[in-house]
Amino acid sequence: MHVLFLHGPAAVGKHTIGSLLSPLVDMPLFHNHLVVDVVRTLFDFGSVPFVKLREELWLATFNAAAQAGQSFIFTFNPERTVEPELIERLQAAVEDHGGRVHYVALTCSDETVLHRLDSPSRAQFGKLRDRAVYESFKADGGFDFPALPEALVEVDTDVASPAEAARMIAEAFAGASS
Numbered sequence: 001m002h003v004l005f006l007h008g009p010a011a012v013g014k015h016t017i018g019s020l021l022s023p024l025v026d027m028p029l030f031h032n033h034l035v036v037d038v039v040r041t042l043f044d045f046g047s048v049p050f051v052k053l054r055e056e057l058w059l060a061t062f063n064a065a066a067q068a069g070q071s072f073i074f075t076f077n078p079e080r081t082v083e084p085e086l087i088e089r090l091q092a093a094v095e096d097h098g099g100r101v102h103y104v105a106l107t108c109s110d111e112t113v114l115h116r117l118d119s120p121s122r123a124q125f126g127k128l129r130d131r132a133v134y135e136s137f138k139a140d141g142g143f144d145f146p147a148l149p150e151a152l153v154e155v156d157t158d159v160a161s162p163a164e165a166a167r168m169i170a171e172a173f174a175g176a177s178s
Contacts, residue, residue: 001069001099002027002177003062004169007076007148008106011113013157013165014075017106020166021073025173029073030061046081055086062090066097078145087148102176104169105151108158152176 004027006014018029035057036045043050065072076082091101153172155165 001066001094001097002071002173003065003094003099003101004073004104004173005076005101005148006073006104006106006169007078008157009108009113009143010077012106012108013162014077014106016162017155017157017165017169018073018075020162021169024166024170025071025073027071027073029075030065032058032075032077035061051081051083055083058086059089059093062093066094066099069097069099071099078148079143080141080145082145084146091149100177101149102152102173103149104172105148105154106165107154107156112158 004021004025006018006021008014015029015031015033018031021027022029035054039050039054039057043053062074064070094101153169155168157165160168
């Protein structure tokens with residue numbers, strides 16, 4: 001059982017790349033906004049009940065998938081409303097059942113993030129689309145997060161197209177999982 005844990009800033013291309021990667025590695029994409037958007041129907045983003053319920057749902061999903069031996073791709077935007085210890089608990093949920101988490105770092109410039117924020121595709125999920133909100137959250141330390149475990153591969157999405165990024169990740173994963 002494997003989890004490809006795609007992480008990076010808003011608008012780096014996690015969902016787009018994950019969607020293209022899914023058929024290459026024969027794993028479903030569990031996009032983090034599937035949980036975020038459900039929880040936001042009840043609670044404001046970042047509120048205590050929002051953070052608690054989002055964490056519970058992510059952990060329950062990782063546990064259930066690991067118990068069933070279901071590999072998947074997960075997308076994650078490191079930001080301050082996530083307890084840093086949650087990453088260790090998600091990884092432990094997988095490893096406790098003999099699985100393995102492979103971290104994939106996606107990067108791009110701030111200029112690219114700002115350019116991509118207003119993309120219509122971001123409206124499908126309740127993704128951050130407002131430049132002023134992004135810049136304010138960033139200036140306030142909202143994206144400060146401890147370093148995640150070492151990445152299997154790092155992809156700069158300023159340079160690699162989504163299809164190239166998916167191919168690079170699939171190749172790195174094939175080498176690591178064989």
